[in-house]
Amino acid sequence: MNAAAADRLGRLLNLVPYLLARPGIEITEAAADLDVSEKQLREDLELLWVCGLPGYGPGDLIDMAFDGVHVTITYDAGIDRPLRLTPDEALALVVALRMLAETPGMANRDAIERALAKIESAAGDLAGAPVAVRLPGNADRLDTIRGAVERQRALRITYYTATRDETTERVVDPIRVLMVAGRGYLEAWCRRAEAVRLFRADRIDALTELDEPARPPRQVQLHDVSEGIFQPGPELPIVTLRVSRGGRxxxxxxxxxxxxxxxxxxxxxxxxxxxxxxxxxxxxxxxEATVVAPPDLIEGVRAQAAAALDQYDKEGEYEKEGQYS
Incomplete structure (x- = not known):
């Protein structure tokens, strides 16, 4: 279901109980209350006329008295209550919105806080449930990063790059903090790479806020993380593995x-x-996995596995020598 269809479904589910509570309401007043155009409301009413219970006969469909100016529901087909969130759904929304509100650099913060206030008000005591919202990763480190972003200060960081298995020190100009798949990332201009980079917060081994302003170049291209952090392009090498059930x-x-x-x-x-x-x-x-291609990877895995086995054998020999010496 696309977003427009989902929005309309929610509107229709709430429209019947709204009209039941206001028999004879004018279309103009109802449209203003529901924040839709009169044209959209009339189209919704026409759709309601063909909605109802299985059987879809005259006694099964929603019915109403509609003279073009006023409308009254005469048969609700059982849809007599507004759409309600379950306790679990309400709590999940509260937690998600609290997380968004805690994320620095988030646009439309006012809208997030307004939505959170409305849901917390509707959820009542449930909103006060003992659920702590914490950004994943080192909390102190994320607080420092968040502060640097808000103060627009440069950072000196020591960062571990897992793909190259190396640790480097660099100065970066923070731009924003992102939450992707439950992890915190700093997006910043890296002066060492002279490009925008994403730094995973839990891989920043050390950081110091510098007494100089962050100065990322204007109109830098930020990462699109809507489909995740790693988005492989055709320029990257392709690897083929044969995996067993345990590696799927x-x-x-x-x-x-x-x-x-x-x-x-x-x-x-x-x-x-x-x-x-x-x-x-x-x-x-x-x-659980065997390399099929490319040949360089096959040879690299074979060589490293052989070296590990050789080292294991040597350690075993040393242990035996120690036992009999």
């Missing part, structure tokens, strides 16, 4: 180019930022 979970957590059943196993193709990360990823999967 990777297709739910990583964007895949192709997933094809092959007997009891799956052939999974996905793009990666670099083959070094892919090598560590495959080794972490253990016996």
């Amino acid at each position: 979970w990777i297709t739910e957590y990583y964007p895949c180019e192709n997933v094809r059943p092959d007997g009891e196993e799956w052939l999974v193709s996905l793009r990666v930022t670099d083959l070094a990360w892919a090598r560590r990823f495959v080794l972490g999967l253990g016996p």
Whole structure:
């Protein structure tokens, strides 16, 4: 269901009890109360005439007296109460809106706070349930980042890059904080890379707010994270793995180019930022995955696995020597 259809469904479900409480109301007054145009309200009323209970006969459909100026519901087909949120739905909305209100750099904060106030008022005691809203990651670190964004101050950070397995120090100009898939990210202009970068908050090992203003270039291109943080492009290398049942979970957590059943196993193709990360990823999967392509990754995994086994054998020999010495 698209957004327009969902909006109309909600409006129709609330329209019947609204009209039941106001028999003979004028169309102009009802349209103003419901914040819709008279044309839209008339179209909604025409649709209501063909809605009702299964059977859809004369005694099953919603009926009304409508003279073109005034309207009165004469049969409600059981829709006599406004649409209500369940307790779980209301609490979920309260928690989500509180999280949005805590996120720095969020646009339309006033609208968020107004919506939160309305839902909390309607939820009553439920809104005061002992649910603490905390941004994921290190709370103190996110508070510092949030403050730097709001004060528009530059930061010196020590950051761990998982794809390259390295830690670097850099100065960044904070732009905004994002929450994606339950994680906090700092989006900033990186002076070292001379580009906009996303830094995962829990991978910032240290940070210091500098006594200088943040100065990201004007009209920088911000990341579109509507479909997630990692959005692989055709320029990235593609890796094909043969995964067993225990490794199929990777297709739910990583964007895949192709997933094809092959007997009891799956052939999974996905793009990666670099083959070094892919090598560590495959080794972490253990016996649940085998590399099919590319050849460089096959050789890299084989070499690192052999080195690990060799080291294991040496440690075993040292232990035996210690026992008999």
